[in-house]
Amino acid sequence: MTMPESLLRFHFLSLLLLCCCVSPASFAKIDGLYYLDDVVVGVVACLPRQMEAFTQFTNEFDTRSCNHSDYSNGAWCDNSTGAVTKIQLTGCLSGTLKANSSLFGFHQLRHLDLSNNNFISSTFPSKFGNLNRLEVLILSSSGLLGQVPSSISNLSQLSILNLSKNKLTGSFPLVSNLTKLSLLSLSHNLFTGNIPSSLFTMPSLSYLNVNENHLTSPIEVSNSSRLEYLYLANNQFEENILEPISKLTNLKYLDLSFLNTSYPVDLRLLSSLKSLLRLFLSGNSLLATSISADSDIPPNLETLIMRNCSVTKFPNILRKLKHLRTVSISSNRIKGKVPMWLWSLPHLSMVLLGNNYFNGFEGTRNVLVDSSVQLLDIQSNHFEGEIPLPPLSINTLYARNNTFTGDIPLSFCNRTSLTVLDLSYNNFTGPIPQCINDFMIVKLRKNNLEGSLPDRFNVGTSLRVIDVGYNRLTGKLPRSFLNCSSLKFLSVDHNRIEDTFPFWLKALPDLQVFKLRSNKFYGPISSPDQGPLAFPELHIFEISDNNFTGSLPPSYFVNWKSPSLKINGAGTMYMAEDIGASTYDDLIDLQYKGLSMEQKGILTFYSAIDLSGNRIEGQIPESIGLLKTLIALNLSNNAFTGRIPLSLTNVTELESLDLSRNQLSGTIPSGLKSLSFLAHVNVSHNQLKGEIPQGTQITGQSKSSFEGNAGLCGLPLEESCFAPPTQQPKEEEEEExxxxxxxxxxxxxxxxxxxxxxxxxxxxxxxxxxxxxxxxxxxx
Known part of the structure; x- marks a missing residue:
């Protein structure tokens, strides 16, 4: 492959600017991991043949995804020999990692990081064993297949080996004789068989992660093991593995989530782990007697996660954990009241109690006030009555989906550290607190709140998300929203707000979700200059069931960006707001037929438009075809005229299309039958004519989707189509x-x-x- 000039410049800059003097002493060992010192003693040119070899290696791949200004990628050379000792090319390469790659000629290499690349159909080359001076080898998330070759055992200098998140198979790799290995990560692969007992006698190994494999019991453990971090989650251990683990007395961090064992987990077997600070047990069946008040448990635990463990009673064993900072007992079956003593634990910071059957709190309404809790999740329970006053230290409160009543306490405004407040799906009444300007995320959806939205948003507010849908709000949209320059999500749907279309919100640079559905908005939705809709970051636009009028110019959607689809590891598209201590998924009600996304995380990387139930007239803008990530379009119950835009056939991600109850004429574009994701189509009650396009996505719809068009024929309607009459000049003019x-x-x-x-x-x-x-x- 011939590299573009800019790409060559990138690599030569990498070599000239990043080929730094790195002597053996430049590697610092911190917590068992090796790092290169940030201090650069001097910059020298690599040997010419080393530069050529590095360029030859990069030429083996498609490197167009490389960030040419990112100098963390490149090659580093030894200050005396000029030989390459470190290569780091992450998230940058696409192609096959060949068995005879020029990579394996760098015999002085000590640090190699090729993580997050796309090595297409690449098995693990055995020639990695030739790089016998390697101290760090990171190949995580690179698409490697097959077995790890036995030659990996030649890398006797390795301290770090990370092969996680690939598709590696076979039995456990031969690493037992790598005496300097301190970190081994094989998680998220397809390894089978047992964990070798020799692994627990390795003199330097302190970190072992084999989560998400198909490993089985038994486990044989040596008392002399130096392991401090052990991850065994999501495997197939048939036998009770807690007894051998109890011998690992140096453990600080233990993940036993979703072991898939038939044995209930008896926490008392872990009481010998005096150094254990973090314990993850989610997805297991816990022995009830082992979480009672008189049981023994590792005494110094700071984190205890017991999600989805079928627990039915509050685990009173928590009372003994005076160092506890984070606890999760979410998604269990615990009933009754939350005990008062929980809030007296002196270091408690994060408490997750969601998705249980709690119905109240022991003590008075002030029981939480003096707690040290900063993040409290009590969502999806049966809490009722007035909500307890929050801790003075609170910064995040999730209380959605309960039956709390009464006004939202004014004390929320006195919690100066509170930035995330979610009280959605309750029965709160009264006004919205005037202090919502001070929050970052406010979710008050589906309550019985009254009055108008406070018009007190100050310049510099950090508000990103506000959802007050499904309340009884009146008045107008606050003009001070213009000060919310960080606002991304604005939903006031299903209220009684009476106002004109807020063209003035176009000044908000990051607005992505805009929902005005089911209010009393009125007037035109196109600007007086008949130009494009000026919301450049908008992806979800729902203004249905109002009294909007007027027509849309052909260029209405040309300013919309069409982002590339991005999908996470679970196969779903989503957006999450990073708020420091936690990640908050903005939820949205998607009310489009044909979509199975109701109550999912807000999908920033697609577009959805709902203008239904208004009095909009004129033609549907052809610029709708520019929205490549549009998955839902609802223009029903309006007064649109003209033809269905041909450009809709370019919207290849479209899943739901509703154009019913308008005055559309002409034929249905034949290209719609090629939209492979189209699950719902409704063009009923228009003035359409001709044959319905015969494709799986169209003919699979119900007959009602095409009814009310006297001129339509073909499946799924019962009317058959005959040969069309000779085309009249008028029709030819219409097509032109x-x-x-x-x-x-x-x-x-x-x-x-x-x-x-x-x-x-x-x-x-x-x-x-x-x-x-x-x-x-x-x-x-």
């Missing part, structure tokens, strides 16, 4: 007009970069000549 409109829209799209006016001018020239080949190309 349609082609011209499509070209005009294409021109606007072209102009959205250099300027819409220039694009329109180009479009007029194209439309005037309309060469046949150009029409065919641009309408594909």
């Amino acid at each position: 007009k349609e082609e011209e409109e499509v070209l005009n829209w294409r021109g606007v799209a072209i102009g959205s970069g250099p300027g819409v006016l220039l694009g329109l001018a180009i479009a007029q020239v194209i439309a005037a000549y309309k060469p046949e080949w150009l029409i065919k190309i641009m309408c594909q």
Whole structure:
């Protein structure tokens, strides 16, 4: 592969600027891990042949994803020999890692990090065993397949070996003779068999992570093991493994989540682990007697996670843990009241009690006030009555989905550290507190709150999310929202707000979700200059069931960005707000037929539009076809006229399309049948004619989706189609007009970069000549 000039410059800059003097003493050992010192003694050129070899290695891959200004990627050389001793190329390479790669010629290499790359169909090359001076080898998340070769045992200098998040198979790798190994991570692979007993006698091994594999029992442990960190979650251990683990007396961190063992976990077997600070037990069945008040447990625990353990009574064993900082007993079956003594634990900071059957708190309404708790999650329980006054130290409170009543306490405004407040899905009444300006995330959805939204948002507010949907709010949208420059999510749906369309909100640079559904908004939704909708980051636009009027210009959607789809490891698209101590998923009610996403994390990387239930007229803008990530479009119950835009066939992610109850005419674009994700289509009660496109996505719809169009025929309707009559001149003129409109829209799209006016001018020239080949190309 010939590298582009810019790419060559990137790699030569990497070599010239990052090939730093690195002597053996430059490696610092911190907590058992090796790091390169940040101090650069001097910069020297690598040997020419080493530079050539490095360039040859990068030429084996597609490196277009590399960040050319990121100098953390590159090569480092020894200050005396000029040989490459460190290579770090992360998230940058795509292609096959070949068995004869030039990588294996760097015999002086001591640090190699090729994590987060895309090594397509690449098995683990045995020649890694030739790099016998390696001290650090990181190949995590790179798509490697197959077994780890036995030659890995040649790397006798290794201190760190990270092969996690690949598709490696076979039995446990041969690492027992790597006497300097301090960190071994093999998590999220497909390894089978037992963990070798020799692993627990390795003299330097302090960190072992084998989470998410198919490993089985038995485990044989030596009392002399130096392990401090042990991750065994999500494997298939048939036997009771707690007894051998109890011999690992140096353990500080132990993850036994989802062991898939038939044995209930008896915490008393771990009481010998006096140094244990963090214990993860989620997804196991806990022996009831082992979590009672008189049981023994590692006494110095700071973190105890027991989610989804089928616990039915409050684990009174927590009372003994005077050093406890974080506790989670969420997603169990615990009933009754939360005991008062819990809040007296002196170091308690994070308490997660969600998804249980709690119905109250022991003590008075002030029981939480003097607690040291900073994050409290009590969502999805049966709490009722007035909500307890929050701790003075609180910064995050999740109390959604309970039956709390009464006003929202004014004391919330006195908690100066409180930034995240979620009281959604309760029965709160009264006004919204005036202090919501002080929060970062406010969720008050589905309560019985009254009055108007406070108009007291100050310049510099950090508000990112506000959701007050499904209340009884009146008045107008606060004009001080203009001061909320960080606002991303604004939902006031299902209230009684009476106002015109807030064009003035276009000044908010990051607004992504905008929901006005089911209020009393009125007037036009296109600006007086008939230009594009000026919300550049908007992805979800729901203004249905109001009294909006007017028409939409063809360029209405040209300013919308069309982000590339991004999918997380679980296969779902989502957006999460990072707020420091925790991650908060903004929830949204998706009310589109054909979608199975209700109550999922807010999906920033797709678009959804709902303008239904208004009085909007005119043609549907052809610029709708620019929204490549549009998955739901609902324009039903309006007064749209003209044809269904041909450009909709370019919206390849579309899953739900509802154009029913308008005055649309012409035929249904045949290209809709090729939209493979289209699960729901409704074009009923229009003035459409001709044959319904015959494709799986269309003919699989119910008959009601096409009813009320006297001129339509073909499946799923019962009316059959005959040969169409000879085309009349008027129809030919209509088709020419349609082609011209499509070209005009294409021109606007072209102009959205250099300027819409220039694009329109180009479009007029194209439309005037309309060469046949150009029409065919641009309408594909």
